Amino acid sequence: MANTKTSTAKKKSHFRMVLRQLKKNRAAMIGLAIFLVEVAIAVFAPALMPYGYTDADYTALHQPPTARHLLGTDDMGRDILSRLMYGARYSLVMGLTSTAGAMFLGICVGSIAGYFGGQVDNIIMRILDIIQSIPGMLLTIALAAVLGTGVDKTIMALSVAGISGYARLLRANMLNVRNLEYIEASQSINCSKLRIIVSHMIPNSISPLIVTATMSVASTIVLAASLSFIGLGVQPPSPEWGAMLAGGRAWIQQYPHIVIFPGLAIMITVLSLNMLGDGLRDALDPKLKN
């Protein structure tokens, strides 16, 4: 009992240290701020939007940015700013839930491999080998083709495609942790294997996963947008950013603003998450600073 108490105390102070490091990192804080603002916009979109996201103004088609429509209008006269604000919901929900899903499933698979070891581990790893020999984008597209379109299906496709990365990472970390002394110590006081895994090995193997997850929310958002862009994710007229880009493609010659702004929205989101992820990585692994 005393053992777990001291180890959680230690973990807490480590966590606090990481947090303090992170707070000192200006870029990470800017990233976090941008991301939180976006989350707020997405949540309060209905109240904040100047127009409805489906409101078509046929007297104002393809308008470049004006005082009335700050980011202009699209081919059906819909206000791009309003659509982007509402569309943030799609990107953020898909990015966050798919990453969480992939991470959860990955941790399950990874710890099953780590827990049973031997033949089970071997079989799981070989299956992961097979899945990982398909480039990620292609796997996602294939899964999306099978599952169909729509937000829920896309989230499923993205989650499943992301499993192998997390599973492998967790298992590798568990193997590293397994040989450390405190695991031997808990074995020596007769902790059950399951307990060792759940309360010692997973918590201690997870911090690299957190950095990966932050970064992969970013890449998942891009992936989701790419799927919608080629018509496999969320379908128009939903104001998903990738779908908006796809819709604007036809007008690229005459009205480039229709594709510039949705892409900019994706990029700012991804940028903020990458800034946060970089900061998190430096905070967890300070040896690279200076």
Added chain:
Amino acid sequence: MAITKNTNEMPFLQIKDLVVEYTSDGETIHAVNGVDLSLRRGETLGLVGETGAGKTTIAKSILRILPDRSAKICGGEIFVNGKDLLKLSEPEIQQIRGNEIAMIFQDPMTALNPVKRVGDQIAEVIRIHNSISPAEVEKRAKEMLELVGIPAQRFREYPHQFSGGMKQRVVIAIALACNPDLLLADEPTTALDVTIQAQVLDMIADLKKQKNSSMIMITHDLGVVAEVCDQVGIIYAGEIVEYGSKEQIFDHPTHPYTIGLFGAIPDMNEDEEWLHPIEGLPPDPTNLPQGCAFNPRCPYATEECRKGKIPFAETPDGHLSRCLHTAEVLKKEANA
């Protein structure tokens, strides 16, 4: 300074008032604080002190291989053969590194490049400093291998195929490959098994004699000093606190710190129950004590010791010590 007494000739190596600082996270670490020393050709000087006292920093300053990001030589002069090394341009000092002055590093496990063949690592230093044909370079590199007791057939092997002792031999071969005038040996035996420490030391001393090089031997092991050194400097908190010939220091240690160092070695002839460590810890180099840096740990310290930098004073047997209470210390030691 006073260290160069009794000689009319210019010493081979002379360091004057060297000051080195590191910066880390906005804090300044005072690693070397006004070190003077000198060395004649063929002589060996032992620099003795605890970990972090600034010994390695002095050696790296001579070669100017301190990390240029965090370390800064703030002042002083380093003369070798009459040239001030700190005033040379980068290409000029490159000519000297590995050629006139070479260094043996502390940890053989990390000092060799893991992706290069050991032979090539020796050959490289020969190639840089001599304009001879590749075949000749390889021949000389193989001779160096043989010289440190490694069969020349192992020329094409990689460091991971070598044991720790063998790696240290390779490091020594690299250092000696160009017959340096000055050899900087940074704790060359600490990382090795006790059984091969003596072998390696003998080898260094032997090769040094063959080539009539001067040497600075950095160590915290007084046994090593007794075996190979002519002169000894005791370093504490980036400062030489006592300086003299090996005999003077060993027979009549005068600075309280030096006495403490000797006291920490158990005497084999007496049946001692406890070791006698020096009380306290080495000072925080970001915040050194006022005056004599040793004063918080020193049994003889008085108000006077905290007032300013303590100058060298000559001891009764003619060596130097930075202590205001030499007479008192010697009296007490004589009674002990």
Added chain:
Amino acid sequence: MFKYFLKRLLWMIPIVLGVAIITFTLLYFTPGDPAYIILGSNATEVELENLRETLGVNQPYLVRLVKYLGDVFLRFDLGTSYSTKTSVTGELIYRLPNTLLLTIASLAISVLIGLPLGVTAAVNQNRLGDRVSMLLALLGVSMPSFWLAMLLVILFAVKLHWLPAMGVGGLKYWILPALSGSTGGIASIARQTRSSMLEVIRSDYVTTARAKGVKERNVIYGHALPNALIPIITLVGTQFGMMLGGTLILENIFGIPGVGSYLTTAVSSRDYPVVQGGVVFLAICFSFCMLMVDMIYALVDPRIKAQYEGKKGK
């Protein structure tokens, strides 16, 4: 070494077999009647039934799977496209050069620019040049390549008329696709190179090299960089996979008749043999690349080579 290579090459067979089984199974359970997809809504039930018979889609799962695997592995036949009625294998091989050209060009540009950029940034850590290039790299990794592609088209094709917006032909047709394909790669390779160089640059053996009188340039490129390469090579491998996947979209945008555009068209028209064949085909390409990566590890690091050869290194 060669033995290890052969072993790995043989190991690819079960991997590719696994990929074929997985994709076949996934698509088998996908709703949608192939006969209906091919003939459309005007076909009669008899026509549909006849076609099902010819395609063999009435047979049970295992029979079809074994037949498919036999076709793929014994006759190298990936099937026939529903929509064009042409051989999938032939079409893929015809289109492969375009895809490989785009992928390899993007990868080469990424390495040639990203690597020196990362090294320079590491050497000048925290100076202005480092800050600026890392900021650009951060923007680079955050930019979706298909959006960048459209921006480049707007600028260089629509506004400036310097380069063609789409199609294939001479060198100038490849500039925009390769540029959009490589930006993310340049940025992430530069970032990885910087961080692994920063780790290596403090190693004792780098100081040893300096102490030998090696020129600074050679210290960095000759002594430090070779030790920093392993994680960079790993990244280059994953970048190859990402770029191969990225062609699915870029080929669409730039109208390049490659494997990627073939696949995306097939996905939207539910042309399953093409999807299946394309996935297996690209997985083979990717596996080859990863095998090359593993071989390059051994060239770079003698310790890994010793491991491959089964000798006990320390």
